[in-house]
Amino acid sequence: MASIKGLMALLITSSLVWGSLVAAGETPTYGLEIITEEWAPYNYQENGEISGFSVEIVQAMMVQLGETHTITVYPGARGESMLNHQSNIMSFSLFRTPERENHYKWIGPISQESIYFYKRKDDQRIFKSISDIKKVAKIAIPHKGLVSSYVDTLKLTNIHKMPKKDAQFRHVLMGRADLLANVTPLGISYYLKQLNEAPNALVKTQLKLLEFPLYIACSKQMPDNIINKWQIALDQVKASGEFERIYNKYLH
DSSP states (O other): OHHHHHHHHHHHHHHHHHHHHHHTTSSOSSOOEEEEOOBTTTBEEETTEEEOHHHHHHHHHHHHHTOOOOEEEOOHHHHHHHHHHOSSEEEEEEEOOTTTGGGSEEEEEEEEEEEEEEEETTOOOOOOSHHHHTTSSOEEEESSSHHHHHHHHTTOSSEEEESOHHHHHHHHHTTSOSEEOSSOHHHHHHHHHHTTOOTTSEEEEEEEEEEEEEEEEEOTTSOHHHHHHHHHHHHHHHHHTHHHHHHHHHHO
16 A cells, blocks of 8 residues: 555656646647748748748747747648648638638737738829729739739729739839739838848838738637637737837848
8 A cells, every 4th residue: 555655646746747847838738730831921931941020929929938849831731731630730820811710719910911002112103092093004913812812802904913923023113013012011021122122112002902910820629728828928929029029120
């Protein structure tokens, strides 16, 4: 009997020690898998390293939690399948749409983004409304995706759809198109750098096309205490000023 009591005491002690390690953030008790896809400047690979605004936000959340997790890049379709069929997936950066709302649990927003119409810096015209942009000769936009689908609803006849982002930018920069609508302010900054253009080569008009929040989507089966813990970590990142610092790093 004494040996059994001794064994039980050892097990209890071991459990307490393990629990203290977990509380200290050394070893999470859940097999969390964090994934993303290529979508610069939010999440992308550069020189073999994963980088981007959203990546740095998630890493800052890990610091708040005292946890370390690998972030793995997958093609979008595979990531969506993992999110739908596995119980331990966190995936970012995702639009929180009505169609997706009940399929996942959500942490965020990690950013509240907008897409505006942009013009060349030397273009003195004022664009405030849809009627204003109807007067221009050509507007460069992506050939598919969220922006393309939304622009289609506006019934504009001066749209020029193009598959490559660099070509969309060059068309406006070279005067072949009047306006550009394709990415967020962070995206504008990123692609102008990639093209070795001045940060102010394109300027934002007063006309906003879309506004949307970006979130971390989690498997529906993920325990609520994990969701809540990560949400608190994100709130702390924002309150500390770290969120703003990271955002400004990618904006300028």
